Amino acid sequence: MTLLRARREWVFFATLWRSHPGLTAVWWALTLFRGILPAGFVVAIGALVGAVVDGAPLTAPLLLIGVVFALMQLLAPLHNQIGSMLGEHVSNRLHDRLLVAAGTPEGITHLENRAHMDEMTAARDFDLGMIGPPLHLSMSIIAGGLVTAISGLAQAAVLAAYAWWAPLLVGGAWLSTHWLLRESSQWDRNTGEVLDAQRRAEYSYRLAVDSPAAKEIRLFGLASWVTDRFAADRRALVELRWHATRLRQKPMRWAVAVLTTSGGLLFWSLGRDAATGAVDLGQVSTFAYAAVGASALAFGGLNWALSLASDGVASVLRVEATMASSGAARSVVSGRTTAEGMPAAEIRFRDVTFTYPSMSRPVLDGLDLTVPAGSSLAVVGGNGAGKSTLVKLLCRLYDPVSGRIEVDGTDLRELDLESWRRRTSAIFQDFIRYELSLKDNVAPLDATDEEVRQALDTAGAADLRDLDRILSPGYENGTDLSGGQWQRVALARVLHAVNRGAGVVVLDEPTAQLDVRGEAEVFDRVLEATRGCTTVLISHRFSTVRRADRICVIDQGRVVELGSHDELMALGGTYKRLFELQATRFNEERNGADRAS
Ligand SMILES: Nc1ncnc2c1ncn2[C@@H]1O[C@H](COP(=O)(O)OP(=O)(O)OP(=O)(O)O)[C@@H](O)[C@H]1O
Numbered sequence: 001m002t003l004l005r006a007r008r009e010w011v012f013f014a015t016l017w018r019s020h021p022g023l024t025a026v027w028w029a030l031t032l033f034r035g036i037l038p039a040g041f042v043v044a045i046g047a048l049v050g051a052v053v054d055g056a057p058l059t060a061p062l063l064l065i066g067v068v069f070a071l072m073q074l075l076a077p078l079h080n081q082i083g084s085m086l087g088e089h090v091s092n093r094l095h096d097r098l099l100v101a102a103g104t105p106e107g108i109t110h111l112e113n114r115a116h117m118d119e120m121t122a123a124r125d126f127d128l129g130m131i132g133p134p135l136h137l138s139m140s141i142i143a144g145g146l147v148t149a150i151s152g153l154a155q156a157a158v159l160a161a162y163a164w165w166a167p168l169l170v171g172g173a174w175l176s177t178h179w180l181l182r183e184s185s186q187w188d189r190n191t192g193e194v195l196d197a198q199r200r201a202e203y204s205y206r207l208a209v210d211s212p213a214a215k216e217i218r219l220f221g222l223a224s225w226v227t228d229r230f231a232a233d234r235r236a237l238v239e240l241r242w243h244a245t246r247l248r249q250k251p252m253r254w255a256v257a258v259l260t261t262s263g264g265l266l267f268w269s270l271g272r273d274a275a276t277g278a279v280d281l282g283q284v285s286t287f288a289y290a291a292v293g294a295s296a297l298a299f300g301g302l303n304w305a306l307s308l309a310s311d312g313v314a315s316v317l318r319v320e321a322t323m324a325s326s327g328a329a330r331s332v333v334s335g336r337t338t339a340e341g342m343p344a345a346e347i348r349f350r351d352v353t354f355t356y357p358s359m360s361r362p363v364l365d366g367l368d369l370t371v372p373a374g375s376s377l378a379v380v381g382g383n384g385a386g387k388s389t390l391v392k393l394l395c396r397l398y399d400p401v402s403g404r405i406e407v408d409g410t411d412l413r414e415l416d417l418e419s420w421r422r423r424t425s426a427i428f429q430d431f432i433r434y435e436l437s438l439k440d441n442v443a444p445l446d447a448t449d450e451e452v453r454q455a456l457d458t459a460g461a462a463d464l465r466d467l468d469r470i471l472s473p474g475y476e477n478g479t480d481l482s483g484g485q486w487q488r489v490a491l492a493r494v495l496h497a498v499n500r501g502a503g504v505v506v507l508d509e510p511t512a513q514l515d516v517r518g519e520a521e522v523f524d525r526v527l528e529a530t531r532g533c534t535t536v537l538i539s540h541r542f543s544t545v546r547r548a549d550r551i552c553v554i555d556q557g558r559v560v561e562l563g564s565h566d567e568l569m570a571l572g573g574t575y576k577r578l579f580e581l582q583a584t585r586f587n588e589e590r591n592g593a594d595r596a597s
Pocket of ligand 1: 112356357358359363381382383384385386387388389390429
C-alpha cells in the first residue's frame with residue numbers, strides 16, 4: 001500500500017479527489033460504467049443470436065442492444081465534458097499552490113538556482129501544452145485508456161463463463177505485452193535535456209509574441225531566427241518524447257507473436273467446442289466478441305497521457321516540498337524583533353561578505369560601512385562592483401555569507417521581516433512596469449486617489465492624471481508611457497511607501513532615464529520628500545550623487561572611499577577622477593551643442 005501511495009499515478013488520482021470530490025466521483029462512476037458496457041453488449045449480441053437460433057422473441061435482446069448502444073454513444077461526450085471540468089479544477093488548484101510555493105520564500109535564491117528552476121519549469125509547464133496536452137484535454141485521453149482497460153477486464157470475465165483458463169490466457173497475454181512494451185508508455189520529462197529544451201522553447205515563444213522584445217527583433221532582423229529557434233526546440237521536445245514512447249520494433253514483434261498465439265489458441269478451442277456442440281451459436285458469438293474485446297487490453301489501458309499528467313502533478317507537489325524544506329529557498333528566515341521606527345541611530349555593514357550561489361568569487365568581500373539614520377548615502381563604483389548587491393542585502397532578498405548587517409545594533413536577521421520590509425522602500429534598476437492601472441502601479445495595495453496623486457506630483461509625474469488608465473496598450477483604453485515617465489511612476493511608488501511610513505529608501509539608478517533638467521528637478525523633490533529617511537542612492541550620474549550627504553566608492557567588494565562630495569574631491573582619489581571625467585565630458589558635449597546652435 002505504501003508503495004502504491006508513493007506512485008505518481010496514485011498521487012495524481014488522489015489530487016483529482018482532493019480538488020473536487022463530487023466531479024471525481026462522477027468521473028470514476030462513468031469510467032467504470034463505460035468500461036463494463038462493452039461486456040453488456042457482447043452478452044446482448046449472444047442473447048440475440050441465441051434467440052434467433054431458438055426462434056424465441058427478439059424484443060428483449062434487441063432492446064438490450066439498443067439501450068447499451070445508446071448509452072455507449074451518449075456517455076462518451078458526457079464523460080469528456082466532466083473530465084474536462086475536473087481537469088480545469090485540478091489545474092486551477094495546482095496553479096494556486098504553485099504560486100504560493102514560489103511566492104512564499106522570503107528570499108529570491110530559489111528563483112535563480114538551477115536545480116530549483118528545473119523543478120519550477122517542470123511544475124509550471126504542467127498545463128501549458130508545451131510537452132503534452134493540457135490537463136483538461138489529458139483527462140479524456142486518460143479516461144479513454146481506463147475505459148479500454150476496464151472493458152478488457154470485464155470481457156475477460158465474460159470469457160470465464162466459457163472456460164476457467166480463458167481469462168487467464170487473455171490476461172497473461174495482456175500482462176506480457178505490457179511488460180514487453182513497458183518502455184513505450186513512460187517518459188521521464190524531468191531530465192535536464194527535456195527541461196532545457198522546454199525552457200528554451202518557452203523563451204523563444206515569448207520573445208516572438210510578447211512586446212518587450214518586438215523592437216529589437218525587428219530591428220536586428222531576428223524574426224525568423226526566433227521562429228526557427230522555437231521550431232527547433234519544439235521539434236527537440238517532440239523527438240525526445242517520440243524516442244521515449246515510440247513502439248520499439250523488437251518488443252513489438254514479440255508482443256504480436258504472444259497475442260497471435262493466445263488468440264489462436266482461444267479461437268481454436270472455441271471453434272472445436274462449437275463443432276462438437278459443447279457451446280451453442282449464441283454463446284460462440286458472445287465469447288468470440290468478448291475475446292476480441294478483451295484483447296484491446298493488450299495495447300490500451302494506462303497510457304502516456306497519464307504518465308505526463310501524473311508527472312506534472314508530482315512536479316508541483318515536489319516544488320511545494322522543496323520550497324518548504326530547501327536550505328537555499330528558506331535561507332532568508334524572519335526574526336522576531338519588530339523594526340518599527342528603525343533605524344534610530346544607524347545601519348551598519350560589518351565585515352559583510354556575499355557570494356551568489358552560482359558564483360565562486362565573492363561580490364562583497366569584508367565590506368564595512370555605516371549609514372547614520374536619517375542621512376543619505378550615495379554608492380558609486382564601476383559596473384559589477386556590487387552596488388545593487390549591497391542594497392539587495394539591505395532589503396534582505398539575500399543574507400550575507402559572513403559578517404552582519406546591523407540596524408541600531410540588532411542583526412538584520414533578528415528583525416521581523418514583514419515589519420522591516422514595511423520600513424523599507426526601493427526602486428531597483430530593473431523596476432517592474434506592471435500591466436495594471438496607473439493607481440495600481442503607484443499603490444498596488446489600498447490607497448486613496450489623493451495619496452496616489454500626491455506621490456505622482458512629487459515624482460514629477462503630475463501630468464499623469466487618469467489613475468484608472470491601464471498602462472499597457474494591450475487593454476481597452478490602455479496606453480504606454482515613455483521610459484522617463486515609467487521611471488517617475490516607479491519613483492512615485494517609493495514615495496507613496498515613504499508617505500505610508502517607510503523610513504529606509506533605496507534608490508538604484510532612480511533617474512537614469514530622466515532628461516538632465518528632469519533629473520535635477522525630480523531628485524530635489526525626492527530628497528525633500530525623503531528628508532528624515534535613511535536613503536541609499538546608487539547612481540552613475542555624479543550630478544545626482546553629489547547631492548547626497550555622504551558618498552562611498554566600492555571597488556573589489558569593499559568601500560575604498562567614503563565622505564562628502566567636498567571631502568572626496570579634496571582626497572583626490574577615484575571619486576574625484578570619475579567626477580571630473582564626467583564633468584569634462586558633459587562640458588565638452590554642452591560646448592559642442594552650443595557651437596552647433
Ligand atoms: N542574481 C545573480 N546571480 C549571480 N550573479 C549575480 C547576480 N546578480 C549580480 N550578479 C553578479 O554580481 C556582480 C555584482 O553585480 P551588481 O548588480 O551588484 O553590480 P553593480 O555594481 O550594481 O553594477 P552596475 O553598475 O552595472 O549596475 C556582477 O559580477 C554580477 O554579474
